[in-house]
Amino acid sequence: MTKTLRYIKPYGATVVWGLILKFIGSVAELFLPLLLKWIIDDVAANDALNGDQKLKWTLVLGGLMLVCALAALLGNIFANRLTVKSSGRMTHDLRYDLFKKTSYLNSGQVDSFGVPSLISRLTSDSYYVNQMVARTLRLGVRAPILILGGLILAFSQDVILASVLLACVPLVGIIVFLITRKSVPVFFEVQKKQDDMVRRTQENVTGVRVIKALTKGEYEVGKFEEVTQDLASTEFRANRIMSLSNPLASLTLNLGLVVLIVVGAVCHTSSGTVLEFLQFFTIILNAMISLSKIFVVISRGSASASRIESVLAMDTEEKIGNFPEGDKKYKIQFKDVGFSYNGVENNLNNVNLAICGGQTLGIIGATGSGKSTLINLLMRFYDVGEGQIFIDGRDVRNYPNAELRKKFGVVFQNDFLMAASVRENVDYGRNLTDEQINKAIDCAQAREFIDGLDGGLDFDLAQKANNLSGGQKQRLLIARALASTPEILILDDSSSALDYATDAALRKALAREYASCTKVIVAQRISSIKHADLILVLDDGNIIGEGTHEQLLESCEEYSIIYATQMGAERGDA
Numbered sequence: 001m002t003k004t005l006r007y008i009k010p011y012g013a014t015v016v017w018g019l020i021l022k023f024i025g026s027v028a029e030l031f032l033p034l035l036l037k038w039i040i041d042d043v044a045a046n047d048a049l050n051g052d053q054k055l056k057w058t059l060v061l062g063g064l065m066l067v068c069a070l071a072a073l074l075g076n077i078f079a080n081r082l083t084v085k086s087s088g089r090m091t092h093d094l095r096y097d098l099f100k101k102t103s104y105l106n107s108g109q110v111d112s113f114g115v116p117s118l119i120s121r122l123t124s125d126s127y128y129v130n131q132m133v134a135r136t137l138r139l140g141v142r143a144p145i146l147i148l149g150g151l152i153l154a155f156s157q158d159v160i161l162a163s164v165l166l167a168c169v170p171l172v173g174i175i176v177f178l179i180t181r182k183s184v185p186v187f188f189e190v191q192k193k194q195d196d197m198v199r200r201t202q203e204n205v206t207g208v209r210v211i212k213a214l215t216k217g218e219y220e221v222g223k224f225e226e227v228t229q230d231l232a233s234t235e236f237r238a239n240r241i242m243s244l245s246n247p248l249a250s251l252t253l254n255l256g257l258v259v260l261i262v263v264g265a266v267c268h269t270s271s272g273t274v275l276e277f278l279q280f281f282t283i284i285l286n287a288m289i290s291l292s293k294i295f296v297v298i299s300r301g302s303a304s305a306s307r308i309e310s311v312l313a314m315d316t317e318e319k320i321g322n323f324p325e326g327d328k329k330y331k332i333q334f335k336d337v338g339f340s341y342n343g344v345e346n347n348l349n350n351v352n353l354a355i356c357g358g359q360t361l362g363i364i365g366a367t368g369s370g371k372s373t374l375i376n377l378l379m380r381f382y383d384v385g386e387g388q389i390f391i392d393g394r395d396v397r398n399y400p401n402a403e404l405r406k407k408f409g410v411v412f413q414n415d416f417l418m419a420a421s422v423r424e425n426v427d428y429g430r431n432l433t434d435e436q437i438n439k440a441i442d443c444a445q446a447r448e449f450i451d452g453l454d455g456g457l458d459f460d461l462a463q464k465a466n467n468l469s470g471g472q473k474q475r476l477l478i479a480r481a482l483a484s485t486p487e488i489l490i491l492d493d494s495s496s497a498l499d500y501a502t503d504a505a506l507r508k509a510l511a512r513e514y515a516s517c518t519k520v521i522v523a524q525r526i527s528s529i530k531h532a533d534l535i536l537v538l539d540d541g542n543i544i545g546e547g548t549h550e551q552l553l554e555s556c557e558e559y560s561i562i563y564a565t566q567m568g569a570e571r572g573d574a
């Protein structure tokens with residue numbers, strides 16, 4: 001937790017001012033019972049004073065009470081403002097760093113946390129840390145001052161009555177302690193359930209199309225209901241336990257008061273003193289209840305702080321390796337590459353391939369055969385388990401990340417477009433020239449539909465580009481990938497929504513306009529990769545066929561079967 005608390009340091013001055021104001025406010029509050037007692041016992045019931053003098057002193061002391069009450073009120077208000085300011089800014093800084101860290105996590109690290117958990121850490125966990133700091137600053141000084149100061153003042157007034165008060169304090173303390181101890185684990189449970197709910201919500205939001213397509217709406221709503229119910233009942237349980245603390249503490253207070261009055265009567269204590277003690281009782285009791293609330297927010301907040309810190313502690317520093325060189329004659333080369341996501345079973349086995357600059361690599365295979373994994377390794381989203389991958393004869397692990405990624409123009413499977421203009425989407429913050437943008441749009445066969453849009457390049461896309469068709473989205477994504485004139489273009493299953501004619505026109509334009517660019521094309525359709533210089537057929541992480549289209553038709557049975565089913569008619573013509 002110390003690492004999180006260090007975030008408050010820059011706002012130390014604000015915190016200290018807040019605490020000083022809190023201190024002044026709390027002390028002023030403690031003087032109220034004392035003044036009240038003076039008015040009742042030393043003025044109203046004092047026979048040595050005449051009527052005028054009594055009025056005068058009552059007004060003076062009453063005025064002082066007003067001043068103290070105002071000081072307590074204003075001290076609290078301004079202190080709370082300062083507290084909100086410092087805790088708010090601190091949370092902002094923490095969230096900023098957490099977000100930055102999260103965006104630098106490598107893919108394996110993201111997998112280890114899980115995206116929903118990272119989202120809760122950024123949202124609810126940082127909120128709990130905020131609550132912990134804010135509440136502790138607000139009540140952490142006030143409560144102890146009120147309890148200690150109240151006891152000291154009480155003892156200075158009447159030792160016997162103060163002893164009754166002192167006897168009640170541990171009793172209330174035990175009640176509060178027991179209740180807090182019981183509720184804290186339940187609050188942790190609440191936090192975990194919140195993770196579940198975020199995960200469900202996220203799955204539903206991102207998978208809304210699939211859910212609709214499979215008419216699984218009702219099923220998902222049911223599942224969601226389960227998760228929210230679970231969360232609600234856990235929250236209810238936690239709060240039910242907490243809600244015991246107020247009535248139980250009040251009961252102790254009332255019992256204490258009865259004892260106090262009885263003791264007062266036996267000892268002939270003045271009515272002013274009894275009233276004064278009644279106020280001390282209330283002040284101290286409330287302070288103890290707020291202390292119990294601090295314990296809850298601290299235990300909750302410290303759990304959240306450690307969840308946040310475990311992300312912040314991740315090593316995201318770039319490690320530039322010094323692995324042996326490969327063959328410089330190839331643009332891309334895989335040498336005996338093996339890889340596993342979970343370290344148990346291999347998702348890729350013994351992959352070997354080599355292509356030269358400007359050539360095209362085609363990859364085909366069933367879903368889950370490892371096509372995207374191969375791309376992930378090439379772009380170094382994950383490091384290989386075995387073997388080496390070279391670009392321009394240099395191991396990908398020997399490149400600084402920025403230098404490596406700059407070589408690529410990529411359209412991922414299920415890639416996304418921003419809710420921004422067409423131009424912004426193609427440019428993607430890279431300050432490309434109009435010439436680059438237009439060339440990319442032409443080549444991606446996106447010119448015609450963009451010209452038809454209201455505003456052309458300035459047409460605004462909706463959230464997730466829902467105002468474009470699937471094929472239009474793909475063409476725009478391809479334009480985005482091409483616009484920076486990359487050395488290597490990767491299209492991961494990203495021409496599937498294009499009709500055959502557009503797909504063919506795209507291939508021709510790529511060959512003509514981006515001849516020096518090396519292309520890696522993952523496709524389900526043989527027509528998209530038929531022309532490639534090298535085609536890999538993947539099955540369950542293994543290469544089961546490689547070569548040109550013609551070679552594969554001879555050598556790879558699976559390939560010729562796919563070809564036969566996809567283009568029977570075409571083959572007949574040939």
Ligand SMILES: Nc1ncnc2c1ncn2[C@@H]1O[C@H](COP(=O)(O)OP(=O)(O)O)[C@@H](O)[C@H]1O
Pocket residue numbers: 111341342347365366367368369370371372373374
């Ligand atoms: N992040 C991941 N964590 C664990 N397993 C994964 C991950 N991504 C993909 N896989 C698994 O690796 C295998 C290959 O997946 P992938 O390369 O995406 O297949 P393809 O792109 O050919 O459809 C699949 O069994 C898939 O479940």
Ligand SMILES: [Mg+2]
Pocket residue numbers: 368371372373413492493
């Ligand atoms: Mg894939």
